[in-house]
Amino acid sequence: MIYWQMKLNRKYLFWILFVVMAVYYGYRMFALTPWYDELYTYYYFISKGPLYSAIHWPLPNNHVGYSVLSACLDLLGNSYIGLRGISYLCALANMYLLYRIAGKYMKEQMALATVILYISMNLVNQLAVQGRGYTLGITCFLTAWFCMIQICTLEQAGKRFYFIFAAALVLGLYTVSSNVYWVVPLCLAGGCYLLVCGIGESRKEALSIRKTEGISRLVKLILASLSAALATILLYMTIWVSIGSNLLVKDEAGSYYGMGHVQMILKAPFKAIQKGMEYMLATPYIQSEERAGFAGRLFEWIVTLTGYYYNSLSIPLMIIWGLGIAFLIYRIVKEIRQKNYRCLLLYLVLFMEIVLIPVFLLIQCKRPYYRVFTYGGVLLAMLLGLFLGYGAEYFKSKLLKEKKGNGVYAALLLLLTVFGIKCIGFSDYNHQYGLNEYEIQDAFAHGDMENRENFCVTDCNQEYLLYFLYGIRCENREIEGADVVLLDKRMTDPDFDEMVWEFYVYYDSIPWDYLEQNMKPAYENENYILYTKS
Numbered sequence: 001m002i003y004w005q006m007k008l009n010r011k012y013l014f015w016i017l018f019v020v021m022a023v024y025y026g027y028r029m030f031a032l033t034p035w036y037d038e039l040y041t042y043y044y045f046i047s048k049g050p051l052y053s054a055i056h057w058p059l060p061n062n063h064v065g066y067s068v069l070s071a072c073l074d075l076l077g078n079s080y081i082g083l084r085g086i087s088y089l090c091a092l093a094n095m096y097l098l099y100r101i102a103g104k105y106m107k108e109q110m111a112l113a114t115v116i117l118y119i120s121m122n123l124v125n126q127l128a129v130q131g132r133g134y135t136l137g138i139t140c141f142l143t144a145w146f147c148m149i150q151i152c153t154l155e156q157a158g159k160r161f162y163f164i165f166a167a168a169l170v171l172g173l174y175t176v177s178s179n180v181y182w183v184v185p186l187c188l189a190g191g192c193y194l195l196v197c198g199i200g201e202s203r204k205e206a207l208s209i210r211k212t213e214g215i216s217r218l219v220k221l222i223l224a225s226l227s228a229a230l231a232t233i234l235l236y237m238t239i240w241v242s243i244g245s246n247l248l249v250k251d252e253a254g255s256y257y258g259m260g261h262v263q264m265i266l267k268a269p270f271k272a273i274q275k276g277m278e279y280m281l282a283t284p285y286i287q288s289e290e291r292a293g294f295a296g297r298l299f300e301w302i303v304t305l306t307g308y309y310y311n312s313l314s315i316p317l318m319i320i321w322g323l324g325i326a327f328l329i330y331r332i333v334k335e336i337r338q339k340n341y342r343c344l345l346l347y348l349v350l351f352m353e354i355v356l357i358p359v360f361l362l363i364q365c366k367r368p369y370y371r372v373f374t375y376g377g378v379l380l381a382m383l384l385g386l387f388l389g390y391g392a393e394y395f396k397s398k399l400l401k402e403k404k405g406n407g408v409y410a411a412l413l414l415l416l417t418v419f420g421i422k423c424i425g426f427s428d429y430n431h432q433y434g435l436n437e438y439e440i441q442d443a444f445a446h447g448d449m450e451n452r453e454n455f456c457v458t459d460c461n462q463e464y465l466l467y468f469l470y471g472i473r474c475e476n477r478e479i480e481g482a483d484v485v486l487l488d489k490r491m492t493d494p495d496f497d498e499m500v501w502e503f504y505v506y507y508d509s510i511p512w513d514y515l516e517q518n519m520k521p522a523y524e525n526e527n528y529i530l531y532t533k534s
Contacts, residue, residue: 013413014099014112018092021119024424025091029084029129033441035434036502038131039464042083046070046131047467054235055242057280063133064239065175070131079468083131090139091128095119097142098378104149105346106389109409113416114385120420121377123308123370130433133175138375140172141182145349148190151217152197152345162224169228174235178286178372181360185352187225192352193345194218196336240276241265247275286368294365298358301367308370309377310423317380324383325354346382353379388412436502436527440465440486443530446523447484456482458491459502477504480514485531492529 034042045053045067053067066086074082095115102111118124127134147165151157169187172179198215245264248256248271256264256271265272289297306321307314328351335344357376361367392408432438440462449466455474457463467473479485487510490496494507519531 018095021095022092025088025129029088030080033432033438034083034131034468035437036461038083039468041067041131042468043464046074046082055238057239057243063175065171066133066136084129087129087131087135090135094138094142097146101146102385105343106385109413110385110389113388113413114381116416116420117384118377118381120423121309122311123374124377125424127371127374134371134374137172137176137179140168141375144168144186149345151221152190152193162220166224166228170231173232178368181357182353182375185356186349189348189352190221191218193348194221197341237273241269241272243279244272244276247279248272286366288365291365298361298367305370305373309380350379350382437461437465439525439527442525443486443523443528444469447530447532452483454481454483456485458487458505461502462486480511483533487529489527489529
């Protein structure tokens with residue numbers, strides 16, 4: 001009775017943490033001003049509905065799958081929920097999925113410790129509720145991983161697991177194409193596990209599947225993966241045909257100039273697809289680099305990325321990555337030799353994901369944006385959870401000479417909680433993503449924007465925020481005749497001659513006589529001056 005009560009209490013600890021983080025993420029979702037990438041996504045895609053979001057891709061940094069789902073939430077009428085609601089739900093789902101996956105291989109306390117380590121990461125925390133597709137990508141990764149565990153270990157793996165597995169791969173790739181970095185290693189890990197089970201004879205207590213069943217499930221997993229690849233191609237074809245038809249009907253030198261989009265697509269669908277695909281491939285989000293010296297630059301990139309997980313701990317974490325690879329190789333070989341496959345799938349997934357990513361990047365000669373590998377926090381947290389679990393068990397059995405008692409785990413969870421609070425920085429929970437966007441929102445709040453009629457925008461951030469905050473879609477850039485004007489202080493400096501891509505006007509193009517005669521400064525913060533009509 002006491003044992004089950006203790007077990008129940010340990011489960012309560014996770015749900016207490018879950019509720020705390022739900023409140024924390026909920027606060028950040030509404031308190032932090034969206035930055036440029038979020039605002040651009042909302043202005044040009046999410047706000048225009050699910051169908052528009054699904055078939056438009058004018059710039060490489062549009063996370064199509066995320067925009068489609070967010071556009072559905074945006075129908076509720078709240079811009080913050082529309083922009084960030086999907087990320088918020090995914091951030092909480094990721095905690096639960098990671099807890100479930102870790103709980104299949106670790107003691108319950110260490111599964112909770114793994115979750116604490118994961119949410120403590122700076123990169124994970126910063127992107128948790130942003131209106132971008134990275135958190136959704138992690139949800140797809142964990143969902144596919146969880147389904148793969150069911151496929152590989154359950155005595156009766158239902159078809160629904162194959163379907164959800166394939167759907168998670170499709171949504172992950174449809175959201176961020178760079179998610180291919182986790183899709184390929186995950187599929188390879190599952191395939192290797194089933195192949196080993198099909199060749200070898202597993203022990204019953206290892207919860208592995210029978211020899212003949214292993215090959216059968218391997219074939220089904222391959223078919224599910226291929227189906228996911230085909231479905232992803234079909235989804236991207238809808239974007240290619242939309243882009244291609246738009247380019248072709250506007251090409252004055254082409255034979256389709258002036259033709260309607262639907263007519264053009266019906267007449268030459270493959271031509272539209274080819275044109276759209278060429279355009280997409282010609283404007284990659286991540287450019288390839290020179291091969292000479294790339295290995296050294298890639299190593300520096302990995303060190304920097306590791307530092308983004310836990311600030312200032314890049315060197316210790318690089319050592320952990322190295323030890324982790326050696327540890328995983330040792331455990332994989334040992335489990336295969338002993339035909340005890342209880343944790344083999346976990347070791348294969350971690351090994352494939354950690355080792356193949358640098359290999360892919362070396363082949364491509366690319367160093368993607370660090371936020372693309374936010375999901376690496378899952379791998380690091382799982383690896384640290386394994387190390388801490390083995391360490392705690394060794395400490396209990398060898399040093400304390402006791403097999404029972406949870407004092408070691410309780411102390412470890414307490415230390416990790418303090419560590420997590422320090423890393424997340426609850427004392428600095430209101431740290432804004434972008435200073436300019438925050439100050440524009442601050443200035444707008446003093447401009448009585450709801451009661452204004454004539455607006456103008458002097459930079460793109462103002463344009464996007466005006467719509468996000470007040471539902472006002474303004475493309476007017478003429479200051480004369482406006483009721484309210486917001487100027488970046490750099491615009492008011494006659495000696496400022498740098499090119500700022502966000503600006504629509506500069507000092508020489510501002511009608512200063514009109515401002516002096518018809519408007520007055522109403523509010524000023526560190527970087528902006530708000531003028532209102534006299």
